[in-house]
Amino acid sequence: MTSDDSPRPEDDFPEFLRKLFEDAGAGGNPLADGGLDPEQLKRLSEQMGAAGIDPAMLQPLMQSMQQAFATAGDGGISWDAAKRQALHLANQDGHAITTGEKTDHEQAFALAELWLSEATMISELAEPARPITRGEWVELTLPVWQELAEPVATSMADGLIDALRAQSPDDMQQMLDGAGRMLRGIGGQMFAGQLGHVIGKLSREVVSGGDVGIPVMPAGAAAIVPQNFADLGRGLEIPDDQLALYIAARELAHARLFRHAKWLRLQAIGQVTDFARGVDIDVERLEDLASRFDPQNPDELREALESGSLLPEQSEAQRRALERLETLLALIEGWVDVVTADATNRMPSGDRIAEVIRRRRAAGGPAEDALEALVGLRLRPRRLREAAAMWRAVTDAVGMSARDSLWDYPDLLPDSADIDDPSGLITRLQARARGEEPAPDDFDQALAQLLEEESGDGGDVPDDDADDEPDSGDEKP
Known part of the structure; x- marks a missing residue:
């Protein structure tokens, strides 16, 4: 008392x-x-x-x-919490790469490099590929995850401040104004910690550096995670050496592509961050959680983050951005599929492995689902098979050199319409191979018409029809 x-x-x-x-x-x-x-x-x-x-x-x-x-x-926002959480999960079992694993995967990379050079004109990597641990994968990829997630983290932090303002009495508003940066930091730390949890779980699922589709590894780097490779092959009844060779070829193809087309990395990351900047937080949902938040039971808030319920329905602009991103990812993955298949066509189990990888990419895993809920972004291309079929048709029609030249510049890259029907793209490539000027498409015609109209408005270009329809000021009595 x-x-x-x-x-x-x-x-x-x-x-x-x-x-x-x-x-x-x-x-x-x-x-x-x-x-x-x-x-x-x-x-x-x-x-x-x-x-x-x-x-x-x-x-x-x-x-x-x-x-x-x-x-x-x-x-x-300090990302130390994300890094600590991710490394904690990645290094839980403390598994180190054995000498045998290192040798096996280095040999697979060496042979895959030779075979890949027969399937693509894109040159080899400057640095050799290597096996890495889960923790090394986190260290190497975390800067890209941070770049992708920071816009959402900022939105989450701002949403937390708005929710606190709505739930606080008037005499607390001035204090909230003064502590805005602190509160934004707390919201950012909450999001960063959850992101670290997702990345840590993802490190226990990815098999190679390019396994998630976007270029999360440093430019020109290729790697395989032996711990997760062992889980991939379990129960498939496929010889480990063939599986390792296929994964090595696929990883090298992915890394070669991004090293060759330097603009591609910037475009892929830029499209993801543009999408993420449009992500907003459902403030009403956050206010509801804040009004009944129980400090002794924080699970509800964590579950809300993991389930994605704080992310409102995507806007029309976001849906269009997501379609563009999915098309780009499908083009990348489809090209990698075709090149890898051609490089490993002498392997007895090549087709079976390719199907396993395609299904795995299409289905994703728990960590990818969690990342989608946290950031609102699905990194699994829906049109992978259609894009691969397009690249196969192009390869059969014009060869790998003309096919690979489409990655030289952004304006040469096929679009969604080409995936639907590659015949027009093939016709253009065949005409270019014969030295012919490609037939103007709808865009070329519209641009030419616009330029012609602007020239006519300027008055500097003579009008061929001037004699037929003279201006009133030029008429003679």
Whole structure:
């Protein structure tokens, strides 16, 4: 029983928050040494225990706030939490690459390199491909994941502030204004930690660097993850050496393509980030969670993040952007499929392995599903088989040199209409091979008409019909 002049529980926590927000608004770090009053924290902990709340639950909150304060100066997001979480999951079993695994995969890469040179005109990599651990895959790919997810993390953090504003009384609004950067940092840390969880799970599923379709590895790098390769072949009744050779050829084809077409990497990453910038947060859903959030049961918030329920339905602009991205990914994956099939056509199990890989890519896995829920982005091309059929038709009609030249410049790349019907694309390539000017398409004709109209409006170009229809000012009596 507390005396009348003892601090009351209902006074300490608001004062605790007020101190945090005021110091954060002033640019300080109230959680640093000498910040908050230790006696106040002690009383708060005792009061939480008396109320049946585990004081230890303050620890994760304090850690998130500490990280948020560390980045509050520039309003940015620290991705250390994502990296730690991802590496924790990736390195859980502590498996190292054995000498035998290293030798087997290096030999597979060496032979695949030779075979691939017979199936494509795109040149070899400057650096040799190599086996890597799950943790190394996280380290190598995390910068790209960060770039892709940062727009969504920012939207999540802004949504958290909007939800807190809606749920806070008027006398707290000024404090929220002062602590906006801190709150944005906390929201960003929450998202970054969840993203790290997804990437860590993904590191336990990917077999190679290009396994997710987009160029997450450094430019010109190719790698295989032996730990996950062993899981891929389990139960398939396919010799490991043939499976390793096929995966090596596929990985090298993917890496060669992005090294050759340097613009392609920028375009793929740019389309993903453009899509991500359009992702918004369902503030009403977030407000609902905030209004009944139970600190002793944070699972509901985590489940909301993992399920994607905080992401509203895609806008029409986003759907169009997603269609463009899916077309690009399908073109990439389809080309890789065809080139890999041609490079490994002497392998008895090549067709079976190709089908296994296609089905695996189409179905995805739990980690890819989680990434889609978190960012709203599906990285599995829906038109993979149609794109592969187009590349096969082009290869059969004009050969691999003319086929591979389509990756030289962005304006040469086939589009969705070419995937539907490659006959027009093949006709253009055959005409170019004969040295003929390609027949103008609808775009060329529209552009020519526009230029002609602009020239006519300028008055500098003579009008052939001037004698037939003279201007009124030129008429003679």
